[in-house]
Amino acid sequence: MRIVTWNLWWRYGPWEARRTAILATLRDLRPDVVGLQEVWERDGENLAGWLADGLGLHLAYAPSPAPERWQRKIGDPAVGMGVAVLSRWPVTERAVLPLAAPADLDDGRLALYTRLATPSYDVPFFTTHLTSAAHASAVRVQQVGELAEFIAAHRGDTPFPAVVTGDFNAFPDSDEIRLFGGVLTDPPVPGQIFHDAWRYADPAAPSATWDPANPYVARYGHPPARVDYIQVSPPGAGGLGRVTSVRRAGDSPVGGIWPSDHAAVTADLSDGADPGAPAD
Numbered sequence: 001m002r003i004v005t006w007n008l009w010w011r012y013g014p015w016e017a018r019r020t021a022i023l024a025t026l027r028d029l030r031p032d033v034v035g036l037q038e039v040w041e042r043d044g045e046n047l048a049g050w051l052a053d054g055l056g057l058h059l060a061y062a063p064s065p066a067p068e069r070w071q072r073k074i075g076d077p078a079v080g081m082g083v084a085v086l087s088r089w090p091v092t093e094r095a096v097l098p099l100a101a102p103a104d105l106d107d108g109r110l111a112l113y114t115r116l117a118t119p120s121y122d123v124p125f126f127t128t129h130l131t132s133a134a135h136a137s138a139v140r141v142q143q144v145g146e147l148a149e150f151i152a153a154h155r156g157d158t159p160f161p162a163v164v165t166g167d168f169n170a171f172p173d174s175d176e177i178r179l180f181g182g183v184l185t186d187p188p189v190p191g192q193i194f195h196d197a198w199r200y201a202d203p204a205a206p207s208a209t210w211d212p213a214n215p216y217v218a219r220y221g222h223p224p225a226r227v228d229y230i231q232v233s234p235p236g237a238g239g240l241g242r243v244t245s246v247r248r249a250g251d252s253p254v255g256g257i258w259p260s261d262h263a264a265v266t267a268d269l270s271d272g273a274d275p276g277a278p279a280d
Helices: 015-029 047-055 068-074 137-154 175-181
Strands: 002-007 033-042 058-063 080-087 091-098 110-117 122-129 163-167 228-232 243-249 264-269
Touching: 002 015, 002 163, 002 228, 015 047, 015 264, 033 047, 033 058, 033 122, 033 163, 047 058, 047 080, 058 091, 058 110, 080 110, 080 122, 091 137, 110 137, 122 137, 137 175, 175 228, 228 243, 228 264
Parallel strands: 002 033, 122 163
Antiparallel strands: 002 264, 033 080, 058 080, 091 110, 110 122, 163 228, 243 264
16 A cells, blocks of 8 residues: 655645646555645635546545635635545545644644545544644644544554654654654553654655755755654554555656655555564
8 A cells, every 4th residue: 555645835836837746746656545735725626636636536625724824825815725635445434633723823733534445444544734833842742642632533443554644844853753653752642652654764765855955945944854754553463554665755846846845755555465474
């Protein structure tokens, strides 16, 4: 099963050309499931819906309840913002969690749960977009606690591990990522842990998903950082859902156009075909 997570940089920059580059990149990746952040909608058109049509995938979309801060940035009060899941398999359940933030930082961040009905098992799949302010680690700590409880409430009885994707806006060694993983510190939900898929990557592979090699990022003068994640709970019997490969994607121009300011992350998860593989 191929998983992709990608922050699509909302409706910033040359968005019409960028969405074509995004679609071309996803077609090349041929994902089974995609978690998307900073998805725009306007006048009945939705970027994730447009991508789903182009890829032949099912769609679940969750709009932000408070897009006003985003709208002011581009001077267009008619453009919505949200997160989405694209899936090769039908979405049989969905739920939305508004993430808490203080009033001065609250711009309607969300987590979206979907239950995906593959022919063999259900997949509990989540995508999220945490608060972005660099100084707001404490806010993100609260948000990952809420996210962990949301996952526990919707994980359900299925052999496939929970998959959580998104732009966490946090470094791998930050308090919020350590807390969410639940291995280097006590997890928010007792016994519920997640493996950062990037731990399975080639150590020499480029890892930054916010990279000044991208001209949309270079203008800020920030150093490179990995802030986008695929997190997977321990695999099931036979290694079901085990990470078998992971890499960065969407990290170069397509026809001269950079698709987004973020690179994507793509991971392949085992279908559990090896009956001798132990569960973690």
